[in-house]
Amino acid sequence: MNAPLPTTLRFDIQGLAQAVAHSPATDALRCQFSQPHWDILAGYMQPFALNSGQVLMEQGALDRTLYFVENGTLSVHYEDEKARVRMALVGAGTVLGEGAFFSHLPRAATVHASTPCKLWCLTPVRYLELANRHSPIALELTVAMGSVMAKRLYNRARRVAVT
Numbered sequence: 001m002n003a004p005l006p007t008t009l010r011f012d013i014q015g016l017a018q019a020v021a022h023s024p025a026t027d028a029l030r031c032q033f034s035q036p037h038w039d040i041l042a043g044y045m046q047p048f049a050l051n052s053g054q055v056l057m058e059q060g061a062l063d064r065t066l067y068f069v070e071n072g073t074l075s076v077h078y079e080d081e082k083a084r085v086r087m088a089l090v091g092a093g094t095v096l097g098e099g100a101f102f103s104h105l106p107r108a109a110t111v112h113a114s115t116p117c118k119l120w121c122l123t124p125v126r127y128l129e130l131a132n133r134h135s136p137i138a139l140e141l142t143v144a145m146g147s148v149m150a151k152r153l154y155n156r157a158r159r160v161a162v163t
Contacts, residue, residue: 013042016070016120023093027151029068031144037137044130045120050074050113057097057163061107064124066145067096072117076163078109089114096163098149101127109163 017038020029033041045068050056056067056074069092076088076096090096090111099108101124122130131138 011047011070011118011120013038013045013120015118016068019070019092020068021093023091025091025094026155027090027148028093029095029144029148031140033137033140037140040134040137041130041141042120044126045122047118047120050117050119052113052115054113056111056113056119057107057109059107059110063097063107064101064104065097066101066122066127068120068122069094069096070118070120072119073114074111074117075114076109076111095145095148098145099163101145102149107163111163 014035017033017035020031023029031037047070050072057063059077059079069090071092074090074096076090078086080086096111097107100106127138127141130141
């Protein structure tokens with residue numbers, strides 16, 4: 001059973017900016033954005049919350065949305081053709097969905113909220129609008145996401161987190 005989220009839950013892009021700046025994760029998103037850049041990016045993203053146990057994405061789904069984790073922990077589960085399951089945990093300051101975003105392939109894993117989470121999503125259409133109107137911000141974001149994906153692919157235990 002899912003617990004309800006607090007009714008006073010508020011979203012501010014500054015929370016995501018702080019999570020990114022202070023994340024100790026090796027695969028954290030590393031963007032060199034100033035506050036005005038974060039404010040511009042916020043205009044292209046949609047904030048939302050997940051309760052513990054809710055599904056963010058399903059393995060095999062045809063969706064290219066990017067998810068930025070402001071707080072909380074998500075578990076990533078990959079099941080191969082022999083029914084073997086690999087798992088990784090992803091926390092604040094990281095991004096999910098970069099694999100499908102770059103490859104245009106189905107989702108590589110299923111992701112559940114392990115704890116209540118605050119997330120921000122960026123769809124491919126909104127990303128293209130960002131790229132057309134604020135190309136330096138889109139480029140910095142693309143480089144940072146590529147770095148996250150490269151670090152995850154390089155680390156065998158983190159490879160499952162490429163969704």
